[in-house]
Amino acid sequence: MAFATSDPATSDRAIAGRAAAPERSAYLSDTVTRTAKILVVGDFGVGKTTFIGSVSEIAPLRTEEPMTQASVGIDDLDHLDAKTTTTVAMDFGRLTLNPRLALYLFGTPGQRRFWNMWAGLAEGAVGVLVLVDSRRLAGSFDVLDQLETHVPAPFAVAVNHFPDSPAHSPDRLREALDLLPGTPVVDCNALDRASSIDALVTLAEHALTSRARKVGS
Amino acid sequence: MNDPEDYRDTPLRSYVLTGGRAAPADPGIGVDTLLKAMPNAASLPMEATPQLRALLRLCNGGVLSVAEVSAHLELPVSVVRILAGDLIASGHLHAHAGCFDEPSTDLLKEVLDGLRNL
Numbered sequence A: 001m002a003f004a005t006s007d008p009a010t011s012d013r014a015i016a017g018r019a020a021a022p023e024r025s026a027y028l029s030d031t032v033t034r035t036a037k038i039l040v041v042g043d044f045g046v047g048k049t050t051f052i053g054s055v056s057e058i059a060p061l062r063t064e065e066p067m068t069q070a071s072v073g074i075d076d077l078d079h080l081d082a083k084t085t086t087t088v089a090m091d092f093g094r095l096t097l098n099p100r101l102a103l104y105l106f107g108t109p110g111q112r113r114f115w116n117m118w119a120g121l122a123e124g125a126v127g128v129l130v131l132v133d134s135r136r137l138a139g140s141f142d143v144l145d146q147l148e149t150h151v152p153a154p155f156a157v158a159v160n161h162f163p164d165s166p167a168h169s170p171d172r173l174r175e176a177l178d179l180l181p182g183t184p185v186v187d188c189n190a191l192d193r194a195s196s197i198d199a200l201v202t203l204a205e206h207a208l209t210s211r212a213r214k215v216g217s
Numbered sequence B: 001m002n003d004p005e006d007y008r009d010t011p012l013r014s015y016v017l018t019g020g021r022a023a024p025a026d027p028g029i030g031v032d033t034l035l036k037a038m039p040n041a042a043s044l045p046m047e048a049t050p051q052l053r054a055l056l057r058l059c060n061g062g063v064l065s066v067a068e069v070s071a072h073l074e075l076p077v078s079v080v081r082i083l084a085g086d087l088i089a090s091g092h093l094h095a096h097a098g099c100f101d102e103p104s105t106d107l108l109k110e111v112l113d114g115l116r117n118l
Helices: A008-016 A048-055 A139-152 A169-177 A193-216 B052-060 B066-073 B077-089 B105-116
Strands: A034-042 A060-064 A087-098 A101-109 A127-133 A157-160 A185-188 B033-039 B094-098
Touching: A034 A048, A034 A139, A034 A157, A034 B105, A048 A101, A048 A193, A060 A169, A060 B052, A060 B066, A087 A185, A087 B066, A101 B105, A127 A139, A127 B105, A139 A169, A157 A169, A157 A193, A157 B105, A169 A185, A185 B094, A193 B105, B052 B066, B066 B077, B077 B094
Parallel strands: A034 A101, A034 A127, A127 A157, A157 A185
Antiparallel strands: A060 A087, A087 A101, B033 B094
């Protein structure tokens, strides 16, 4: 647990000095004028930050938002010290897709009420990639249920493989997760860049076909 | 939520940094809105806060999203949206709007092509 920011003077120094001078490569090219975004959601410990780190052109960044009172009481925070429970973190990364367009990958806790902490996070997203740990599928039910019922953005499921993951066929997983027939399920190794990009391609393809179907109907 | 690493406390409350405001100056500023410093803008007024100065100094280095500015300055996105709105209103920053509307079919194709070509 980092208490470095507990001292206002330290905070202020960080704001005024060190933190404000990133590497040149941290900046986007001047030609980029448009952005797209993909949300990477999933249960805790499922590999969201690993996934983002594998594909991002910058070291993954973290931002923290003060928690609203609305979340306190709903979430089980009893075992945490009250002083340490006031922010929720979001890790994110970036991919410059062409000279004009940058794609942002935002990794957030799966529960929708957390997305709402970052205004407009889900609005206008290309889609949502749900990372799932096949060793503990139950942790994903809540997230998937909300996506199917409340979120207009298309989503795909990427099953992150851990060394001791049981070998389930995609069909078995689809059944176990009770997914709608059109929802893509892909295997993924969040440690591997190519594998992680493949999962994003699957989501983008799905977003495009969902759109074509919507326009066509 | 049960990962203590995802929580941290700071004694400096957000409303102190934003002069008590809770609503952003511009609702069109989102996490993926790109910020760019305007060339030849006037200096900030004497009373500008260290946070406002740090934000402008950071953006003078090049183009960054609101989310990146937030991470580099260690300020919440909600605070950066308000401060960036102030600097846009005063002519120091220019914003390329983030995506709030459903992405167009052309944008979806561009994203797919871009990912395939990585």
